[in-house]
Amino acid sequence: MLEKVEGIVLRTQDYGETHKIVTLYTKEKGKIGGIARGAKKPKSRMAAVTQPFIHGLFLYQTGANLGTLQQGEVLSPLRKIREDIIKTGFASYIAELTDKLVDEKQPDSFLFNQLLKTLEWIAEGKDAEVLTIIYELKIYKKAGIAPILDQCAVCRQKENAYFFSVAEGGLICSSCKWKDGQAIELNEKLSRLLYLFLEIDVERIGNISIKEENKELLKQIMELYYNQYGGFFLKTKKFLKQIDLFK
Numbered sequence: 001m002l003e004k005v006e007g008i009v010l011r012t013q014d015y016g017e018t019h020k021i022v023t024l025y026t027k028e029k030g031k032i033g034g035i036a037r038g039a040k041k042p043k044s045r046m047a048a049v050t051q052p053f054i055h056g057l058f059l060y061q062t063g064a065n066l067g068t069l070q071q072g073e074v075l076s077p078l079r080k081i082r083e084d085i086i087k088t089g090f091a092s093y094i095a096e097l098t099d100k101l102v103d104e105k106q107p108d109s110f111l112f113n114q115l116l117k118t119l120e121w122i123a124e125g126k127d128a129e130v131l132t133i134i135y136e137l138k139i140y141k142k143a144g145i146a147p148i149l150d151q152c153a154v155c156r157q158k159e160n161a162y163f164f165s166v167a168e169g170g171l172i173c174s175s176c177k178w179k180d181g182q183a184i185e186l187n188e189k190l191s192r193l194l195y196l197f198l199e200i201d202v203e204r205i206g207n208i209s210i211k212e213e214n215k216e217l218l219k220q221i222m223e224l225y226y227n228q229y230g231g232f233f234l235k236t237k238k239f240l241k242q243i244d245l246f247k
Contacts, residue, residue, distance in 0.1 A: 002061050002070065005029055008115060009054045010095040014040065022050050022069055024058065025098055025115060030107040034060055034067040046072060053078045053091050053119055076116075080123040089243055090128040091119055093236040094135055100232040101143040114138045114202050121207070130210055133218050136226070137198040145229045149195040152176055162191050166224045184221060190214055194221075 007024035010031070015021045020039040025031050039046040049056050049072030059071040081087045098115060102108075118135045122128045140146040147153075148170030152161045161171040163183040168176075171191055177183055186194075196205060210218070 002059055003028070005032075005058050005060050006075070006112075007032075007056065007058055008095075008112075008119070009050060009052055009056075010099045012039075012050055012052065020046075020050055021066065023099055025102065025112060026058075026060075026107070027109050027112045028107060029060075029105055031099070031102050031104050032060065032067060033104075034058075034063075034069040036069040036072075039069075049074050051077075051082065052088075053081050053095065055116060055119070076120065078119055078123045080125075081119065086243060087122050087128060089236065089239045090132055091122055093234065093240055094118060094132060096234055096236045097136065097139055100234065101139050101145075101230075108142060111138060111142050117203050121202075126207055127209070129215055129219065130208060131202070133215075133222055134197045134202050134205065136222050137194070138202070140225075140229075141198060146198060147171070147194075147225060149191075149198050154179060162186050162188060164191075164194075164221050166221075166228050169229075184217070186217070190218070194218070 005024070005026040005028045007026035009022060010025050011023040013021040015035060018038050018040045020036045021033060022036050023031065023033050036046045036050045038044040039050045041047060046069065050069070054074055055076035055078060057073045057075060058069050061068040061070055081091045094115070114135060118131050121131055137146060151158045152173040153165065153168040153170035154172050154176040157173055159173065161173045163172050163174070163177050163185050164170070165172045165180040165183040167180045167182065172180065172183060
């Protein structure tokens with residue numbers, strides 16, 4: 001059966017001499033994979049629409065295992081991402097994170113819109129580090145591994161939860177800090193900001209500005225948290241760390 005789907009190219013893999021296997025995150029069907037025949041040929045109409053991070057409309061034919069991408073139409077080329085190595089690095093990380101943490105054929109229109117808006121804003125030059133933190137929290141929630149950020153993860157009280165504990169899975173209060181000597185102290189503003197990042201549409205908060213030292217602290221927390229609960233090795237993480245060395 002042929003279906004028209006709106007999707008974002010997460011990953012491509014060569015298949016034979018002229019074809020590609022394309023992984024899409026779609027609004028209608030969630031994550032799907034399909035063979036794009038002839039997509040490696042420079043003059044193929046499928047070559048342009050199967051580049052990384054392309055947002056497009058695809059004519060998809062369901063198969064027993066892999067489907068087939070019959071046609072495609074570019075809606076947003078997001079070319080500025082592919083033209084900038086730093087933007088490419090962050091977009092590649094976001095795409096790989098989505099590919100690893102999202103199950104196949106589980107549609108989620110909200111997460112699709114979060115992914116699309118995040119990539120669009122990276123292309124526009126907005127702060128890719130902040131956008132990445134916001135998207136990480138969104139996809140952790142989708143994957144069922146989001147930290148507890150609205151109350152103490154231990155005693156459940158909502159006041160004074162200003163320490164982030166990787167071991168306890170989220171914010172903890174001053175009374176429970178004794179449970180984790182490695183908990184990272186945050187101020188009230190940063191604690192609330194983390195909760196905001198988790199719950200609010202990226203379109204409303206993606207243009208937020210954060211002091212560099214606070215941004216580095218949040219990046220440290222997110223890395224420690226993923227290492228504990230993520231479960232998948234991410235090749236693109238290495239490149240992001242190299243970017244940090246040249247800041």
